[in-house]
Amino acid sequence: MTQPNRIAWDGLQIDRRRALSFRFNGKTYQGYEGDTLASALLANGVHLVGRSFKYHRPRGILSAGVEEPNALVELGREGAHQPNLRATEIPLFDGLEARSQNCWPSLKWDLGAAVQLASPMLTAGFYYKTFMQPSWAWRHYEKVIRKAAGLGKAPTVRDEARYDKRHQYCDLLVVGAGPAGLMAATSAARRSARVILVDERRELGGMLLEESVHIAGQTAKQWVQQTLAELEALETVTVLPRTTVFGRYRHGKFGLVQHTEQGQVLHSVHARRAVMATGAIERPMVFSDNDRPGVMLAGAIRRYIRCYGVVPGRRAAIFTNNDSAYETARCLREAGAEVAAIVDLRERAPSVAGLDDVEILTQAEVVGVQGSQHVKAVEIEVGSKRRRIACDLLCVSGGWTPTIHLLAHGGKDTLAYDAAWGAFIPTCSEPVPGIHATGACNGAQSLVNILAQGIAAGEAAAEALGCEAATPVALPEVQHRGGELSPSAAPVCEVRGGRGKKFVDLQDDVTVRDLELALREGYRSIEHVKRYTTLGMGTDQGRTSNINGMRIVAERLGKRIDEVGTTTFRPPFTPVSLGALAGRESDRRLDVLRRSPIHDWHVRNGAVFMPSGLWLRPQYYRRPGHGETLTEAARKEAANVRDKVGIADVSTLGKIEVQGRDAAEFLNRLYINRCGNVGLHKARYGVMLREDGFVFDDGTVVKLADNRYLISTTTVNAGAVLSHMEFHQQMVWPELSVHIEPVTEQWAVVALAGPASREVLARLMPEEDVSNQALPFLGYREVCFQGVTTRLFRISFSGELAYEIAVPADHGLTLWEALLEAGEPFGIMPYGLEAMDYLRIEKGHLIIGTDIDGRVTPHDIGLGGMIRGDDDFIGRRSLQRPALTEEGRPRLVGFVSADGETPIPASAQLVAERWTGTPQDSLGRITSPGFSPVLDCPIALGLAEVEAEGGSLYAVSPLTGEQAEVTVTRPVFHDPKGERLRG
CATH class of the missing domain: 3.30.1360.120 (Probable tRNA modification gtpase trme; domain 1)
Structure with a gap:
């Protein structure tokens, strides 16, 4: 129950007075209130947490936040578990039970790892090329593919979690409660704007919680607490921690998921304006065996030490191409860990206080990692010489990527490549109307600039909202111990040497070799490369991999990164559970159910x-x-x-009354026949088309009185027909004097x-x-x-x-x-x-949804004679398209069971010969099977490409395999002249 990697540290997020017990892969461990599952595992010396998706390679914790690609676990008891949760985002609680995914029979001894022996054949796109021949083996291929596909296992029992929904309205939504977000929210709130401040973490403050900095004479944590206290005291401000903004939509609507002790809440927030203060995500480096447990992001190390009191290793090496990793070295030293060496790709290293006795190797690179299930040593190359450095932790930093996903949900034209960041940033501080970008996600690098941009964004938003004037927020004084280190990165992320696999996308096992193969096979668009290799297609959506992948593709093509461009950003930013989208389970159907008066x-x-x-x-x-x-x-x-x-x-049946001076003309434009001219106290059968020429609905039109009609519709289409009529009344023919009233329930x-x-x-x-x-x-x-x-x-x-x-x-x-x-x-x-x-089948009457399924014209179902030839109606011009008038279109016919007994399968396909498993051309389909009381045998209506009655076909169900031999007949089986209904 000891925690060997836990240290004492001031200002931690954890509460050492509250010890918590949890289980991981069946073994009991201890953590503290405020831990995440990831920090608690690292505190207990657990580095191996999972196996990779394709090659089943050992994987450990890489990051400390939402960008985590490796540490995906199942939470809860088997069957009622939640799969694919990031250990870095799971708050620790007493009794928590978690398991690794994608391994059997155990995490340490995974038989799936044998697939690594065949890895040379399992390159990108192998599944497109391998499972083609022989065709008879596909049924076996499919089982193997389905078993191997996917991340995690779906739960099998009822979900007992609670899900709720809320709609909220505000003047300003601030996404991100780091330094820029806090300043923006404070600036707008002081001007009486209604503000919602959102952050995905439980502890607000962003980068300030892991940096050694003083603001306005206070520690960063004290300053954050003071600022939050001011905001929470205002009635116009709502603060939502542990809430992720997963999507930005039109007209100022945002989708949020909030995690509470009771469950999840889906917020639909309607904001007049928004501030994006989403910060930046650290990138890994690409080198041989860069996926080993114990290879972690340098910024994550700082967070684990300064927020959780966890030192993931006792002897660390650092590999970087930017200054920010040097702060990690200083942090490790203060935590009592040894820094074996700093390996810097650049020609010159920064001067950092407290690291005078640390070996700093410039123009050097890590070319390999030793250790199978945990880092034991790294192999570095300086010039032409190689050497081995023993370590149990490798901290990597390949630069920082501004988090611009929400901005780009409206389109990639809001982004531009920035060489200093080595990534894409917004084109300006307001790249989208009503959306203000600020802080690190807007290209600011120093903390002073981040704070200043936050103040400016809040002021600009409040000004645009027309809020009252107030005393502006003053820019606080910032003091960095030992000076501020720049996160700007050298434009290098890949090490060319080394013998092992070099992973670009850790979650999907995409290597440099896979990207090169995609380019050799002719793919040039980054979107095509993404889909061929699955780069950035996992639950992390490429947050740690996409920029590196784009840079490698650009280098291989001899292009600039901005020429290669980015992949498309789509909601959700992070995975959203289906339960949150569906809402609370009530044990009863939530569909509106109507019941007739009888x-x-x-x-x-x-x-x-x-x-x-x-x-x-x-x-x-x-x-x-x-x-x-x-x-x-x-x-x-x-x-x-x-x-x-x-x-x-x-x-x-739908019932709609149409009244007014122009009611007859209105109906004539809706129907293919002149229903508006029906005689007083008479009914007429009518057919409506959609604008594309296909049949929409049918029913009767009855003239109740002068300028007053009652139309009937099918039950299923009653609402759609009403909307169709109201749209044309209000938007297309507003000049017509017509009143429409639905009277179905009356x-x-x-x-x-x-x-x-x-x-x-x-x-x-x-x-x-x-x-x-x-x-x-x-x-x-x-x-x-x-x-x-x-x-x-x-x-x-x-x-x-x-x-x-x-x-x-x-x-x-x-x-x-x-x-x-x-x-x-x-x-x-x-x-x-x-x-x-x-x-109705016996009589040859048709119904919407089966016979009339949105793909048939009046000619197809024998109603072409109803089309009037003198004036216009909805869908008339579309009916003249060649595809709707060509010979050979399926037409309505009837079918009788050939032996008089075998039922005709529903939704069956019609083929010429008895089906034995060999594919045949479809000649049509059964739309309505039934039974004829008059003929005392199974019958059906269908659409088929047949020339003459009396021929035989086979109706075969593709779902059940049932088939019946049928004889083609006319679609009217009973009283073809209509003598009985007119008698």
Whole structure:
């Protein structure tokens, strides 16, 4: 339980009074309140934490922050764990349990490491070239590839974590609570701006927490605490620690994830302006075996020592191309560690107090690392001579990369290459309208300049917001012990010598050799090189690798880095859990579910429901004691409609009233036929197209009165049709005098269908004349039923003599029960969606979503004759495109099961011969399979490239492997002349 690498240090983030016990890979360790998992592991002398993605090489902790590419662990008990969490970002708590990933049977003895023997063959893109032949072996290849792919294992049990969501509004969002962010927030807050200050770390202060510096006569930590106290005392300021801004979107919207003790909170922040004070990330160096455990970033070493009291090694070597690593050497010496040597790529080293007795080697480089699972020594080259330096820690610093990801989420044209940083920085202090860049992410190097830029950014934002004037924030005095060291880097990050692998991207095992191979194979765009090699495609999104990779590509191509450019920056900046995006689990569906006014009756009488759009509708009815299956019940219900009479609840169909002087013209422009010219108290079937010429929706248009129409839509498309109509009313034809009102929920509607439906209706309304002469097919009447206004439509979807009866929603159940009572002598029974499907397929009627799936034109489904030829309508010009008029397009046909018994599979593909596993050309697809009560056999509708009826095809399901031989027929199986529905 000892912590051999822990030391005493003033001003630490940890609380030594609160010891915490945790487990890593089954072994118990001890840490302190305030530790991260990474700092606690290093304190306990644990350096090996994982295995690499492709080669299963030993990997240790590289960094101390969000940029960590190696130390990805599973947190929690097996099955309920969270995979791919960075140990550097996990706060330690008592009882924490974590495990390494990508290793078996153990971290130290990983059988997967044997893949290193085949590494010469596992270069970039090998998977594109290797698993091609023989084709029969693909099923085996696929299993191996799927097992090897991915980082970590997905949990298998219910996620018990809590997730919440918040929407917040502010004048100014400040991203980053380092010196620049604190100054910007203070400047704006003093001018009464509403400020949200965000930082991904638990302890705010950024670089100040790891630097030896005094500000305004105080230690850096004291100054940070004082500044935060001032901000938190203001009601207009909200401070959010442990919160990551993962995305910047249009119109000032930002996505944030906050980690709290209760769980995660997803914040949608709407900010009038924003300040980016995101700092910079240290880059590693590229040299042989640079991935060994014990190779760490120099800046991370300072953070572990000065924030956590952890010295990751007792004898360290330092390899750098910039001044900032010298502060690490001084920090190590003060912590009691030995600095064996500083290896500097440059010709001249800076003069740093306290390092007089440290060996500094200039124009030197590390060409190799000795030690398999931990650094034991480094091999350096000075001039033409090589030497070995024993050490257990190698601190590397290849320069610093400004963190410009959020700025670049709107496009890469906001960036420019800066030679001093050796990286890309914003083009100016306001590269995006409303976004101010400041501090290290804006190219400032000295702490004085960082503080000054922060003040200026806050003042500029407040000025643009129109905030009241106030006393400006004074620039505090800065005192560096021994002088400030510059982070500017020599334009060298790669060591050409050495025999081992030189890793550019540690997380994805991308080497210099992989980049060179991509260039040899013809890739020139950095975007293509990225995708071919997977450079920067891991959870760290290339934060420690992309600039090095771009520089190597530029050197090999003989170009400048700005000519090569950057890859595209996309949200999220860091991984976001799906639970945070989804929100809190309530154990119930959060979808809006609508129920018809007759829903309770359906429940009491054995209805089995299915979702239809936002509605719950009866699929079929289970009769007590019969034990019928879906198919058996639906066949009985459909046959009863054909032979006797049935009722169905169709209240869910979309209903929209259109009124106004120009209502008829408006409808004529929406539909392919002239629906606006329908006669008074008459109905007309109509079809709408999208702008691209494909069928959008169908339904009926009824003229209720002069300049007043009622249109019906499909259940699923009701909302989409309403939006379509309102858009054209308001944006395309604002000159038309039209009023649109959705009335779906105002009416309960019952379909009454079957040969006996007229007798049932006459018995229900004995005072009304419902003869064929008084109420012909597609007729409409307004009548009175039990004292309420009732709309009576002569419309049929079943192909039988049928009516649709609409009453105010509160009277829907009364109408339903009255119809059942009136129809009892005639054998009436309710029918659900499955039986409705059988009936409409038998009649050749189509529905949106299956037969009309967004890819068909009116000509494809036999409705081309409805297209009027005199004036315009939505989609007319698109219909004239050659691709929509060419010969050979699939057309609507019917299919009958050849043996009269085998069901026709849903979503089946049509092929010419029985399928035996050999690929065949698809001749079409089944859109609606069903059963014909009249023919007493399985039938279907589909779209196929067939010339004549009577031919045979095979309907094969690509999902289940089921197939059925089918005979091609006309798409109308019953009453092709429509005599029954017009009788």
